[in-house]
Amino acid sequence: xxxxxxxxxxxxxxxxxxxxxxxxxxxxxxxxxxxxxxxxxxxxxxxxxxxxxxxxxxxxxxxxxxxxxxxxxxxxxxxxxxxxxxxxxxxxxxxxxxxxxxxxxxxxxxxxxxxxxxxxxxxxxxxxxxxxxxxxxxxxxxxxxxxxxxxxxxxxxxxxxxxxxxxxxxxxxxxxxxxxxxxxxxxxxxxxxxxxxxxxxxxxxxxxxxxxxxxxxxxxxxxxxxxxxxxxxxxxxxxxxxxxxxxxxxxxxxxxxxxxxxxxxxxxxxxxxxxxxxxxxxxxxxxxxxxxxxxxxxxxxxxxxxxxxxxxxxxxxxxxxxxxxxxxxxxxxxxxxxxxxxxxxxxxxxxxxxxxxxxxxxxxxxxxxxxxxxxxxxxxxxxxxxxxxxxxxxxxxxxxxxxxxxxxxxxxxxxxxxxxxxxxxxxxxxxxxxxxxx
Amino acid sequence: xxxxxxxxxxxxxxxxxxxxxxxxxxxxxxxxxxxxxxxxxxxxxxxxxxxxxxxxxxxxxxxxxxxxxxxxxxxxxxxxxxxxxxxxxxxxxxxxxxxxxxxxxxxxxxxxxxxxxxxxxxxx
Numbered sequence: 001x002x003x004x005x006x007x008x009x010x011x012x013x014x015x016x017x018x019x020x021x022x023x024x025x026x027x028x029x030x031x032x033x034x035x036x037x038x039x040x041x042x043x044x045x046x047x048x049x050x051x052x053x054x055x056x057x058x059x060x061x062x063x064x065x066x067x068x069x070x071x072x073x074x075x076x077x078x079x080x081x082x083x084x085x086x087x088x089x090x091x092x093x094x095x096x097x098x099x100x101x102x103x104x105x106x107x108x109x110x111x112x113x114x115x116x117x118x119x120x121x122x123x124x125x126x127x128x129x130x131x132x133x134x135x136x137x138x139x140x141x142x143x144x145x146x147x148x149x150x151x152x153x154x155x156x157x158x159x160x161x162x163x164x165x166x167x168x169x170x171x172x173x174x175x176x177x178x179x180x181x182x183x184x185x186x187x188x189x190x191x192x193x194x195x196x197x198x199x200x201x202x203x204x205x206x207x208x209x210x211x212x213x214x215x216x217x218x219x220x221x222x223x224x225x226x227x228x229x230x231x232x233x234x235x236x237x238x239x240x241x242x243x244x245x246x247x248x249x250x251x252x253x254x255x256x257x258x259x260x261x262x263x264x265x266x267x268x269x270x271x272x273x274x275x276x277x278x279x280x281x282x283x284x285x286x287x288x289x290x291x292x293x294x295x296x297x298x299x300x301x302x303x304x305x306x307x308x309x310x311x312x313x314x315x316x317x318x319x320x321x322x323x324x325x326x327x328x329x330x331x332x333x334x335x336x337x338x339x340x341x342x343x344x345x346x347x348x349x350x351x352x353x354x355x356x357x358x359x360x361x362x363x364x365x366x367x368x369x370x371x372x373x374x375x376x377x378x379x380x381x382x383x384x385x386x387x388x389x390x391x392x393x394x395x396x397x398x399x400x401x402x403x404x405x406x407x408x409x410x411x412x413x414x415x416x417x418x419x420x421x422x423x424x425x426x427x428x429x430x431x432x433x434x435x436x437x438x
Numbered sequence: 439x440x441x442x443x444x445x446x447x448x449x450x451x452x453x454x455x456x457x458x459x460x461x462x463x464x465x466x467x468x469x470x471x472x473x474x475x476x477x478x479x480x481x482x483x484x485x486x487x488x489x490x491x492x493x494x495x496x497x498x499x500x501x502x503x504x505x506x507x508x509x510x511x512x513x514x515x516x517x518x519x520x521x522x523x524x525x526x527x528x529x530x531x532x533x534x535x536x537x538x539x540x541x542x543x544x545x546x547x548x549x550x551x552x553x554x555x556x557x558x559x560x561x562x
Contacts, residue, residue, distance in 0.1 A: 201526070206449055212551075213456045220459070239456055246449060297531050303499040332460060431459040 001087045007119035009117065012124040013092055016115060021074055021096070025063055029054050033275035035118065035125040042131045054147050069100035088119040103152050107132065146162055184398040185323070197294070199257050199287055210250070214243040256283065270317040277314060277321075277363055278307040278356055284322050286356055288329035294338075296403070301336050314432050317337040321430075324414070328426045329354075331399065334390070335371025335424060342372075361413070361432055363410040368425040373418040382416065439562045440485065442470045444478040444494035444506065445524075457551045465556060475501025475509075482514060491520045491561060492556075493545070496532050504535055511540040521562060524549060 001009075015033045019025045030052060039226050040049035040058075049055045066072050082095035091114065098109040116128035221236040285303060329352065336350035350370070357364045374382060381387040383404040388397035407414040412430035443454055451471045461467040461497035470485075475498060482490065492510065496503035507521055522543040523536040533544065545554060 201547065202447055206447075206453065208548060209457070209551070213453065216454065217459075239459075242452070243456065246452065250449070261539050289499060290497065297535070300502050300505070301499070 001083060005087070005119070009090055009124045012117060013090075013115065016117075016126050016161055017076070017094070017113075019059055020113070021098075023066070023072070025059060027060060027063070028054060030059070032123070033126060035120075035127045038128065039125055040129045040131075046126075047131070066100075069102055071106075072098070072100040074098045080114075090117045090119075090124070091115070092117065092160075097129055102148055103147075105148075105152055105155075107148050180396070180398060181402065184396045184402060187396055193291070196257055196287060196291075199290060200254050203253040203257075205248050206250040207254070210243040210246045214240050214247075217243070257287075264394065270319050272315045272317050274313040275316050275318045275321070277311050277365065278315070280306075280318055280322055281307070281325055281356060281365060284325040285329055288326050288333060292330070292333050297336075299333070299337050299354050301333055301350040304351060306353070306355040308356045308358050311356055311363055314363060314430065316430060317406075320406045321410070321428075324406050324428060325365070325367070327399040327403050328428075332367055332369035332371070332424070332426075333368045339371045359434075362429045363432060365428040365430075366425060366434075367428075368423060370423050373420045373424050374416070375420070377430075379418065380415070383414075439489045439491060440468045440470050440518075440556065441562075442471045442472060442478060442481060442490055443491045444475065444498075444503065446473055446475060446491065446495065448497040451459065457497055458555070461555070462552065467562070475503065475506035479509060480553060482510070482519075489519075491522065491558070493512065493522045495524050496529075496536070504539060507536060507539045507541055522557075553559055 008220045012033055034052050034055055036052050038052055048057055075097045077095040079095055085226050096111045100107055100110055114130045115126055117124045118127045131163045132197050140233045165179055217236050221233045224233040234297045236421050289303060338348045352369045355366045378389055382400050383400040386397040407428055410430045415427045418424040454469055458467050472481050494503040494506055510521055520542045523541045524547055525532050525543045526547050
C-alpha cells in the first residue's frame, strides 16, 4: 500500500473516531467518512444501523447524550490493524475506555469498536462497524446513561435502606447506652443500699430516743414544778428544747438521705440548685464507707476530712456531683482495701481523705487514698467507658467515664495524680460563676 | 465504776446524759464518752486501771468496735473491763465475731434504754 493511501486510511479512521467521540463532532462531514450503505451494530437494540442517515442520527444522539455527562474522557488502545484483500479493505479494532461522571458517580465504560473501511474512488470509507461492551445490556442509549442512572437509583435505594438501618442501629445503641448508664446508677445504688440503711437507722434511732426522753423529761419537769423547784424545771425545759432541735436535725438527716437515694437513681436530667458542697461531700463519704462496710465486715479505713468553711453554696446538679463523689470514694476505698489485703505487714493504715477548698473562681474537691496507685499503662484509659481493672462483674467500667462527663457538663475538670505504691488523688474543680449564695 | 460509751455519733453523749439524767445527778452512774476506738483506748490508758464498763458501737470509721474489743481484751487485763457491744439488728456475723473476741454482753440497736439501765445497775 502506498504511503499516501496509508496516511489517508489513518486520517479517515481518526475522523471516524472523532465523529463517535469528539465533543463537537463535525456531523456534516459524515458523507466523507462513512459509506452511504454503512452497516453498524452497537450493543443496544437501537443501535442497528443500515444507512448513513441512521448513522448520523445515532451519532447525533450520542453527541446530545454526552452533553449531560460530566468529565467525559476516553483512552484508546489499539487492538488490531489488518489490511485484507487487495489493500482495499482495512479492519481496525480499538479499545476505548470511556469515563464520565453521572449524578456525582464516576462511571467507566469499556468499549470495543471494530471498524471495516473500504477503499473506493480514491478514498476510504467506513462500511461496517461493530461496537461491543463488557456490560450486559439490551435496552438504552449509546452511552448507557439511562441504564447507569437506573443502576444509580437502585444503589441510592440500597444506600437509603442501609442509612435507615444504621440510623436504627444508632438509636438502639443510644437506648442501650442509656440503659447502661441507668444500670450503672442502679449498681452504684446497690453499693449504697447498705450504707443508706445504716445512715437512716442512726438518725431514726436518735429521733425515737430524743422524743422518748423528752416525754420523760416533761414528766420530770412537772414533778419539779410540783416541788416548786422552778430552776430545775427551767433547766429541764432547756434540755427538752434542745432535744426537739435534735429530733428535727436527725429527721432532716434521714430525709436528706432518702432524697439523695431517690435522686441518685432517678433517670431524668437533674436541675442545678444551690448546693452545700461540704454537706453533700460528707454525706456521700459516709454512705460510700458504710456501704462497703456493710458488704464486707472486714473492710475498714480511716476517714479524714478537711472542709473549707468558706465554701458556701454553689449551683450544681447535686445528684450528679454526688454520683461522681460516690464513685471516687468507692474507688478509693477499693484501692486501700486491695492494698491492705495484699500487704504483708500490719503497719499499713488504709486511709481515705477528702478536702474541699475555695479558690478565686472555682471550688476544688480532692479525694485521696494511700493505696497502690494507678499503673502507668492504665492511667491513660481510666476515663474511657468500660475500662476497668476490677475482676469481671465487679465494675462496669463506666464510673469514671460518667464522672468525667458529669464534671465536664459542669464546665469543670476532673484530674488525677498518682504514684505507684503510694497514693492516688482525684481533683474535681467546678467553676463557681456568680452563684455563690451564703 | 465508770461507764465508757464509744460511738462515732456525737449526739449519743447528749442522749445518754438525758436518758440517765437522774442516775447521773444522784451519782449512781458515771459516764465517760469517746467518739472513736482510738479515743477510747486513750481514755482507757489515762484512766489507769480504774474499774470500767465499756459500751461500744461496732460500726465506726478508723478502729472498729471489734478491733477495740480485741485490743482491750488483750492489753487491759488488770482488772479486765466488762465490754458490752452494740450490734445492728440481725447482724449475726458481727455478733459471732464479738462473742469470739470475748465480749461480755450484747445490746441490739436501737438500744432499749430500760434494759440497759437494768443491766448497768446490776453490774455496778
